[in-house]
Amino acid sequence: MKNKIIEHISGIIFVTLLLFGFLSFYNTSRAREQERQSSSIRQFIEVPISNINDPFQRALLKDVMNVFYPDQADKNNQIINELLSTKENEFNKKLQKSHLEEHLSISKLQDLLWMLVKFLFTYIIVMLLTWYGVQTIAVWRFISKKQALERKLQLAFKKEKLSFGKKTGSIFNSIFKSIVYFILFSPAYVIAYSIRTEFNTDSLFFMIILGVISNGLLIMYSNKFYAFLISESRKGYLDTALVKNLNSSYLYNSTSGIPYSSIFKFRKNFKGHVFQHIFQNARFQYLSTIKEQACFLITGLIIIEMALNIHGYLNYEMLRQMLYKNYDVVIVIILSIFYTVKITEMLTDFLVYRESLKYENRS
Amino acid sequence: MRTDRKNTFLQSFLSSKDQLWTVIWIITIAIVGIWDLLFLNRPALEKVITGFINTFSISLLVVCFTLVLSWLITLGFHFFEQKHNHAGYVALTFFLNLLRSIPQIVGILFGYVGIAALVDKGILTGNLAVFPCLAFCMSLFIIAEVVDLMRERIEHFKKLDFYSAMRVCGISESRIVNFDILWKNSRLHIFNKLIAVFGSAVFLQCSVDFIISVGLSTDINPVSLPVTLGSLLAKIDSKQDILAIGNTLFNPSYLPNLLFQHLQGITVAFLIVFSLFCINNISNGYAERHRL
Numbered sequence: 001m002k003n004k005i006i007e008h009i010s011g012i013i014f015v016t017l018l019l020f021g022f023l024s025f026y027n028t029s030r031a032r033e034q035e036r037q038s039s040s041i042r043q044f045i046e047v048p049i050s051n052i053n054d055p056f057q058r059a060l061l062k063d064v065m066n067v068f069y070p071d072q073a074d075k076n077n078q079i080i081n082e083l084l085s086t087k088e089n090e091f092n093k094k095l096q097k098s099h100l101e102e103h104l105s106i107s108k109l110q111d112l113l114w115m116l117v118k119f120l121f122t123y124i125i126v127m128l129l130t131w132y133g134v135q136t137i138a139v140w141r142f143i144s145k146k147q148a149l150e151r152k153l154q155l156a157f158k159k160e161k162l163s164f165g166k167k168t169g170s171i172f173n174s175i176f177k178s179i180v181y182f183i184l185f186s187p188a189y190v191i192a193y194s195i196r197t198e199f200n201t202d203s204l205f206f207m208i209i210l211g212v213i214s215n216g217l218l219i220m221y222s223n224k225f226y227a228f229l230i231s232e233s234r235k236g237y238l239d240t241a242l243v244k245n246l247n248s249s250y251l252y253n254s255t256s257g258i259p260y261s262s263i264f265k266f267r268k269n270f271k272g273h274v275f276q277h278i279f280q281n282a283r284f285q286y287l288s289t290i291k292e293q294a295c296f297l298i299t300g301l302i303i304i305e306m307a308l309n310i311h312g313y314l315n316y317e318m319l320r321q322m323l324y325k326n327y328d329v330v331i332v333i334i335l336s337i338f339y340t341v342k343i344t345e346m347l348t349d350f351l352v353y354r355e356s357l358k359y360e361n362r363s
Numbered sequence: 364m365r366t367d368r369k370n371t372f373l374q375s376f377l378s379s380k381d382q383l384w385t386v387i388w389i390i391t392i393a394i395v396g397i398w399d400l401l402f403l404n405r406p407a408l409e410k411v412i413t414g415f416i417n418t419f420s421i422s423l424l425v426v427c428f429t430l431v432l433s434w435l436i437t438l439g440f441h442f443f444e445q446k447h448n449h450a451g452y453v454a455l456t457f458f459l460n461l462l463r464s465i466p467q468i469v470g471i472l473f474g475y476v477g478i479a480a481l482v483d484k485g486i487l488t489g490n491l492a493v494f495p496c497l498a499f500c501m502s503l504f505i506i507a508e509v510v511d512l513m514r515e516r517i518e519h520f521k522k523l524d525f526y527s528a529m530r531v532c533g534i535s536e537s538r539i540v541n542f543d544i545l546w547k548n549s550r551l552h553i554f555n556k557l558i559a560v561f562g563s564a565v566f567l568q569c570s571v572d573f574i575i576s577v578g579l580s581t582d583i584n585p586v587s588l589p590v591t592l593g594s595l596l597a598k599i600d601s602k603q604d605i606l607a608i609g610n611t612l613f614n615p616s617y618l619p620n621l622l623f624q625h626l627q628g629i630t631v632a633f634l635i636v637f638s639l640f641c642i643n644n645i646s647n648g649y650a651e652r653h654r655l
Contacts, residue, residue, distance in 0.1 A: 011461055185640045187566065189573055189596070190632045194608040216566065216639060223647060291463070292508070299468040299567075306574045319578040322476070334469065341464045 001353045008346050015338055019331045026327055044083050058084070102321070104328045112329070115314040116336050119301070122204065123340065126211035126297060132266055133218050134286075134293075138225035139263050139279065142233075146250035181219065188214035188300065189307035202310050207301070215300040221293050228282035235281075238274055247273040284359065287352050294344040298337065380648025388641035392634070398622075399630055407600075407627045414595040415634060417490075418568055421591070424498030425505065425564035426557050432502060433509035434545070440510075441517060441540055459507055467504040467563075471571050474500030479575075479588055490589055497588075501567055505560055512556050516549040551653045555646060562642035569593035569635050596631045604628020 051057060058080070065076040102108060183191065188210045200206065212218060242248055247256040262270055270276040305315035318333040399408050436455065443452040462470075478496050481487045487496060517540060520526055529539050545553070572593030588594070595601055604625035611617045621629055649655075 007457065007460065011457065011464060014457075015461070181640060182636060185643065186632075186636045187570055187573075187639075189570075190605065190636060193602055193605040194632075195612065196606055196609055199609075216643070219643070223643075227650070295463065295466055298466045302466060302468050303570045303574065306578055307570070309577065316578075319574070323578065337466060337469065338464065341466065345464060 004349045102326045119314040129212045134221040137222035142229045184219040185216050188304040228285045232278045232281045241274045290348045291345050379652045381645045384644040403626045414590045414592045417589045418591040422564035425502045428502035433506045436510050437513040463507045470504045520544045555649050558646040573597045601628035
């Protein structure tokens with residue numbers, strides 16, 4: 001655990017230094033470029049000209065230059081042209097970028113901090129919902145599969161055929177499932193634009209919903225959890241559990257089965273049932289994939305904020321600042337996202353470490 | 364006898380989900396293509412075809428780069444460990460964990476912005492130069508998963524007797540790792556992972572292009588990067604087509620118009636979502652068929 005913490009902290013230090021190094025390199029090279037451009041007219045840049053388009057002022061400047069530097073009329077003309085075009089560019093830039101150019105200041109940092117708080121709030125809520133959703137969907141799928149097997153066995157003995165109603169029901173069920181799968185696999189921007197005319201898609205609530213259901217996050221990780229459940233259910237210790245007379249039926253209405261409500265509880269518990277051990281072992285394996293899930297979830301949230309242009313949110317702000325080339329603000333935002341991922345990784349490592357102590361009887 | 368054989372082939376084909384979904388994917392895309400050929404205007408159709416081909420070409424390149432890079436990194440890990448080169452091992456771990464901690468979309472977005480700048484300066488010209496750069500940039504942020512899988516496989520086989528037995532027989536370390544472990548005994552696992560990588564590449568490619576086209580279009584010249592399904596979806600006419608879906612939800616009689624008047628956006632969105640859906644089913648089916 002100590003090694004992992006050292007690794008995380010050194011990662012944080014490395015990235016922080018790298019990004020600030022990049023920022024200082026960028027600022028220095030930009031300053032050098034500006035200096036190089038204005039080197040020939042540097043001594044004249046402070047010459048006061050209130051209106052560069054005024055022919056009288058231009059003529060006056062020319063005369064003054066010729067008085068101060070006689071016998072170089074051509075050079076004077078060149079300097080005046082350069083000076084006027086530099087002043088014009090500066091004026092235009094100021095006009096165009098007056099509302100776009102931003103630099104890090106206390107008030108900007110406060111704005112960014114508020115955006116980060118909103119981002120973290122969304123992230124934590126979506127993480128908790130997906131944590132619950134992934135496990136619930138996987139458990140429900142696993143139990144349904146086991147029930148189908150049990151039913152198949154019963155039907156094989158009874159030689160009963162499916163009724164027309166049941167067949168139609170299963171067709172509708174398949175269609176419904178396909179639609180749900182389609183939604184779960186849709187990128188967030190497809191879902192959001194599909195319903196944008198009817199709903200307000202710029203709210204925090206909608207962002208949370210999109211974060212949970214879109215980008216394939218829920219389905220991908222519930223598939224992973226389901227795979228862990230399946231691989232655990234094939235292991236030998238289950239035979240020992242059966243010999244010890246633990247409940248093994250997966251039917252809801254059976255006394256030795258699994259109560260329907262227990263699937264949907266936040267803290268899932270299947271005491272006395274063989275599935276409890278399958279679930280616990282699968283969850284332990286799932287814990288180590290949380291890092292990966294958190295990174296993917298953050299990717300999803302960034303996509304949502306950037307693609308939907310949701311104003312006042314951290315990642316949209318990053319995109320906006322990238323566009324206006326305010327790289328100091330961009331770097332602060334990137335660092336805050338990186339720190340979020342790193343803190344999640346540290347917490348996950350701690351959780352895995354604590355669980356492994358329990359499993360290895362070291363706690 | 365012949366009919367029996369045909370039936371068995373059909374049954375085994377239908378029972379293997381991956382093959383079934385591959386066929387469903389190809390047939391559906393062909394049907395969509397025919398529909399577009401009939402009802403979508405020529406310039407839009409050409410754009411959709413180019414976007415589709417570009418997206419899938421880049422994604423295929425991502426798969427190739429990911430395979431090569433992760434294989435090399437895995438070998439690096441193995442040989443650093445074998446030769447007790449602690450510094451090399453720590454450096455490689457540090458690099459890989461760093462890549463893991465950067466959200467994929469952020470890394471790829473900055474990579475794409477850099478590539479677009481190179482295209483604008485004329486350093487990179489033509490799809491032959493741009494595609495590999497885009498693919499390389501994306502694969503950097505996907506390799507961690509494949510490296511983990513390859514390392515897990517090597518670790519698993521190292522614990523078995525056959526590894527020590529082969530070494531005692533004088534077989535070289537590199538042959539055992541490259542041929543006997545990774546190729547002979549893990550290629551199904553690696554292939555399954557690569558299918559998932561292909562899906563991730565399609566998703567990330569479309570998302571980054573959508574973001575760039577929506578948010579950075581004034582900074583990045585739209586012709587700097589190749590047309591993909593993501594950038595096509597971000598175009599105003601495609602967006603309007605997608606917005607029409609919302610109208611249909613509360614006004615179902617508008618549904619037929621989606622298939623004729625809003626075909627460009629609907630086709631692009633459908634191609635993205637359906638491809639992701641099918642790739643996931645193919646990957647799951649493949650894992651199920653080979654009990655991975």
